[in-house]
Amino acid sequence: MNRARTALLTAAGTLLLLAAMEAAGRLGVLGESWPPLSQVVAALGDPVTRDLLGRALAATATAAGTGFAAGALAALAVAVTGVLLPVLKAGLDRLAAVVHAVPLIALGPLLITTVGREGTPSVIAALAAGFAVFVAATSGLGAASEAHRDVFRALGASRRSTLVRLQLPAAVPLLLDGLALAAPAAVLGAVVGDWFGAPRGLGVLLVSSMQNFQTELMWSAALSAAAISLLAYAALAGLRTAAARRFA
Amino acid sequence: MATTGISESPPAAPAPPAPAALELRGVTKEFSLRRSRTVTALESVDLTVGHGEFVALLGPSGCGKSTVLRMVAGLEEPTYGEVLVEGGAPAHLVRRHRLGIAFQEHALLPWASAYDNIALPFRVAGRPVDAARVTELLELVGLEGFADARPRQLSGGMRQRVAIARALVLDPEVLLLDEPFGALDAVTRRRMNFELARIWADQRITTLLVTHDVDEAVLLADRVVVLTGRPGTVRHVEEITLPRPRDRALARNAEFHDIVDRLTALLDEGAE
Numbered sequence: 001m002n003r004a005r006t007a008l009l010t011a012a013g014t015l016l017l018l019a020a021m022e023a024a025g026r027l028g029v030l031g032e033s034w035p036p037l038s039q040v041v042a043a044l045g046d047p048v049t050r051d052l053l054g055r056a057l058a059a060t061a062t063a064a065g066t067g068f069a070a071g072a073l074a075a076l077a078v079a080v081t082g083v084l085l086p087v088l089k090a091g092l093d094r095l096a097a098v099v100h101a102v103p104l105i106a107l108g109p110l111l112i113t114t115v116g117r118e119g120t121p122s123v124i125a126a127l128a129a130g131f132a133v134f135v136a137a138t139s140g141l142g143a144a145s146e147a148h149r150d151v152f153r154a155l156g157a158s159r160r161s162t163l164v165r166l167q168l169p170a171a172v173p174l175l176l177d178g179l180a181l182a183a184p185a186a187v188l189g190a191v192v193g194d195w196f197g198a199p200r201g202l203g204v205l206l207v208s209s210m211q212n213f214q215t216e217l218m219w220s221a222a223l224s225a226a227a228i229s230l231l232a233y234a235a236l237a238g239l240r241t242a243a244a245r246r247f248a
Numbered sequence: 249m250a251t252t253g254i255s256e257s258p259p260a261a262p263a264p265p266a267p268a269a270l271e272l273r274g275v276t277k278e279f280s281l282r283r284s285r286t287v288t289a290l291e292s293v294d295l296t297v298g299h300g301e302f303v304a305l306l307g308p309s310g311c312g313k314s315t316v317l318r319m320v321a322g323l324e325e326p327t328y329g330e331v332l333v334e335g336g337a338p339a340h341l342v343r344r345h346r347l348g349i350a351f352q353e354h355a356l357l358p359w360a361s362a363y364d365n366i367a368l369p370f371r372v373a374g375r376p377v378d379a380a381r382v383t384e385l386l387e388l389v390g391l392e393g394f395a396d397a398r399p400r401q402l403s404g405g406m407r408q409r410v411a412i413a414r415a416l417v418l419d420p421e422v423l424l425l426d427e428p429f430g431a432l433d434a435v436t437r438r439r440m441n442f443e444l445a446r447i448w449a450d451q452r453i454t455t456l457l458v459t460h461d462v463d464e465a466v467l468l469a470d471r472v473v474v475l476t477g478r479p480g481t482v483r484h485v486e487e488i489t490l491p492r493p494r495d496r497a498l499a500r501n502a503e504f505h506d507i508v509d510r511l512t513a514l515l516d517e518g519a520e
Contacts, residue, residue, distance in 0.1 A: 145353070145355070147351055147353040147355035148355050148357070150318075150321075150323055150349075150351065150355070151349065151351070151355045152372065153321075153322070153323060153342070154321045154322070154323065154342060154347055154349040154424075155342075155345060155347070155349075155368070155369050155372045155373070156342040156343050156344065156345045156347070156372065156373065157372040161371070161372050161374070165357075165368065165371060165372065166357070169357070169359050246359055247358065247359045
């Protein structure tokens with residue numbers, strides 16, 4: 001009953017939003033750069049446009065996916081290092097904060113000269129996703145209760161054994177929360193990374209269609225980026241709900 | 249069995265040949281609060297527990313009795329005095345995985361089955377899990393059919409049984425129980441007391457039980473040490489000579505009630 005109601009409200013909200021977009025476009029209240037939604041969808045009927053968008057989408061999704069995986073693994077490795085070598089913990093926390101504080105845009109020129117134009121989107125995606133995962137992993141690894149820690153200490157558990165048998169399993173729900181937040185960040189990072197001269201990608205398409213006043217194309221690129229963000233988020237959030245029952 | 253700790257015993261005084269299982273000598277414990285203020289939890293506590301002896305530390309909440317147990321487990325350090333386990337520092341016993349412990353919060357791993365929770369000490373010690381031993385423990389605590397159940401699927405009493413089985417699985421030299429039945433209802437608690445009496449009679453492990461339940465202390469222990477006041481000090485030591493096995497017939501034993509009444513009165517005075 002309750003779940004059905006939630007689903008109904010979600011569907012109603014989505015419909016309302018889409019209808020508002022359509023209406024705003026038809027009435028032209030937000031100017032010429034806001035086309036009706038139906039017109040954006042209709043533009044996808046053209047095979048050339050569809051092909052163009054498809055390739056851009058594939059490029060961005062690949063960059064976001066590799067960046068997400070690499071960023072998440074690196075962040076987890078850094079968080080685990082902080083647990084195994086407590087002397088490094090404070091330093092690693094600060095390093096992560098400093099890296100995160102540097103605007104991603106400012107790293108562009110540096111990345112172009114180091115990893116090249118093609119690699120830049122995935123690296124920026126990795127940096128964007130990595131911080132969210134790092135924060136989640138750090139708090140997740142500290143989430144085990146005091147009583148559990150006492151039991152492990154009294155059992156004479158090594159730091160590694162405590163990590164593997166207590167801290168990592170206890171971190172799973174928070175870690176999946178972090179991953180769910182990191183996925184949209186990775187997509188955004190990949191799109192931003194496209195702007196530094198990547199050969200193709202949604203970011204490239206956004207900029208070129210904007211400059212050429214191809215409003216429908218620009219919107220379809222923007223909506224595609226939003227769609228993959230939402231899909232990745234929904235998938236990981238679902239996984240988290242399933243895991244919460246198992247691990248908490 | 250416990251010869252490794254001897255080198256640790258201090259050369260002071262004509263030391264007895266075999267060290268006691270547990271020994272607290274003039275132990276004072278202070279906790280620091282904010283702004284360099286300290287609170288004294290325990291004041292010059294002396295306590296000796298012999299091999300195979302069951303000692304209950306009885307006292308009201310806040311008398312520092314759990315602190316005694318935590319120091320024996322190596323989870324806290326005494327501020328003054330010393331804590332010896334088998335003649336050595338508690339850390340020695342812990343490092344050899346020879347200490348069993350159970351708390352009021354069962355502290356079972358929620359993602360692991362009853363079987364895996366009981367097998368945990370093997371894994372932590374880096375030893376292959378002895379499946380027969382784990383099954384034996386499941387039987388000992390009366391949970392044969394629940395090997396695959398997760399803690400969430402078990403009742404409060406069953407969870408504590410799993411926690412006690414986990415504490416016993418490596419056949420520890422010292423068993424520490426910190427209010428293991430404190431979160432249970434009165435009826436379940438009493439049933440668990442008799443279960444523990446049965447299990448203990450079977451194993452005869454050196455045991456230190458911390459409790460505020462007078463009946464529980466008298467029912468289980470060879471000796472009850474009454475701790476009162478803030479800071480906590482040893483107020484009285486009562487030898488319990490009631491015959492074993494102790495079962496429900498104890499409820500009709502006049503001596504049992506006599507001891508319980510006397511100790512309850514002591515706690516009552518101490519509360520003023």
